[in-house]
Amino acid sequence: MNKELEAIILAYEKASASQDKEAEHYLMAFESLLDTVMERQPGLSRDILRKSVIKAHRKWALKQDCKPPAIPPKA
Amino acid sequence: MKANSTPKPPWWARRSLGRTFAEGAACVASSDDSDVHVFPFGLWFNDANSRETEQRRKVTLKFLQINRRYSVPITYKSSSARFSLAKGVRKVFIDGMDAVISDSRVPDIQAQARDLTKRQMEQWFVWMDGMLAIHRGNFVFREPTPAQLEEHKTGLKLAIRCCLFINTLIADPDFNDPDLVSRLQVRVRQLQDAYDTFHDTALSDAQAEEFLKQVFPK
Numbered sequence: 444m445n446k447e448l449e450a451i452i453l454a455y456e457k458a459s460a461s462q463d464k465e466a467e468h469y470l471m472a473f474e475s476l477l478d479t480v481m482e483r484q485p486g487l488s489r490d491i492l493r494k495s496v497i498k499a500h501r502k503w504a505l506k507q508d509c510k511p512p513a514i515p516p517k518a
Numbered sequence: 519m520k521a522n523s524t525p526k527p528p529w530w531a532r533r534s535l536g537r538t539f540a541e542g543a544a545c546v547a548s549s550d551d552s553d554v555h556v557f558p559f560g561l562w563f564n565d566a567n568s569r570e571t572e573q574r575r576k577v578t579l580k581f582l583q584i585n586r587r588y589s590v591p592i593t594y595k596s597s598s599a600r601f602s603l604a605k606g607v608r609k610v611f612i613d614g615m616d617a618v619i620s621d622s623r624v625p626d627i628q629a630q631a632r633d634l635t636k637r638q639m640e641q642w643f644v645w646m647d648g649m650l651a652i653h654r655g656n657f658v659f660r661e662p663t664p665a666q667l668e669e670h671k672t673g674l675k676l677a678i679r680c681c682l683f684i685n686t687l688i689a690d691p692d693f694n695d696p697d698l699v700s701r702l703q704v705r706v707r708q709l710q711d712a713y714d715t716f717h718d719t720a721l722s723d724a725q726a727e728e729f730l731k732q733v734f735p736k
């Protein structure tokens with residue numbers, strides 16, 4: 444996997460795993476990494492870039508050995 | 519009547535409504551003399567000629583209709599001379615409460631509404647965070663079944679819709695709580711991302727993969 448993409452995915456993972464103010468902080472970090480990519484390739488659609496990274500994050504998550512606990516449906 | 523005196527509400531008001539609720543309450547009665555009610559917002563009608571009073575009367579009666587459980591029998595007789603039951607045409611009131619009505623300021627309804635909204639917001643945040651935890655634990659890191667995905671879609675749609683509805687309330691300039699707005703926006707963003715992960719029809723998984731290959735070549 445491309446190192447830059449991996450760094451963005453990990454930044455999103457932090458935002459996804461946190462809540463409230465902490466999530467806000469990590470989301471800003473994630474967005475700034477997307478901005479960096481956009482600056483380098485101005486013709487890109489930011490929305491598509493964002494959604495693509497989030498889908499890539501999900502693929503990354505499925506490959507992880509350490510998973511967060513599943514919550515029962517009735518919880 | 520002493521202008522500055524603040525008499526305690528009668529025992530039945532304290533017993534049936536609780537101390538905070540009863541303090542400063544105005545006592546009003548339905549026109550059929552069947553019930554006495556405590557109305558918590560200090561609305562009062564005594565002058566049947568005033569248009570404002572008439573409006574208050576309508577509001578009060580509406581309140582009474584939906585708060586029948588707060589009613590107490592008209593047969594109330596106070597052991598204290600301070601609170602005596604007085605009757606007039608189409609109205610009954612407790613004399614002793616006049617002082618409360620005269621002295622008490624109009625309750626800070628805006629502050630009360632703000633506090634209530636904030637408490638409700640905290641509950642919404644807990645609920646939304648719970649949804650996000652389920653999304654993460656059961657869907658992102660695991661393969662859900664089609665039925666679970668359908669529930670996921672429905673739940674997230676509802677959560678996002680609720681967020682947008684709440685946002686219209688707290689984004690009002692009069693509410694003026696940027697911190698609360700910011701905390702809600704974070705949830706909106708997270709919930710939308712959760713939705714898009716599985717249910718965004720505009721971008722398929724294959725398209726996303728191809729896009730990333732172009733932007734991030736190995």
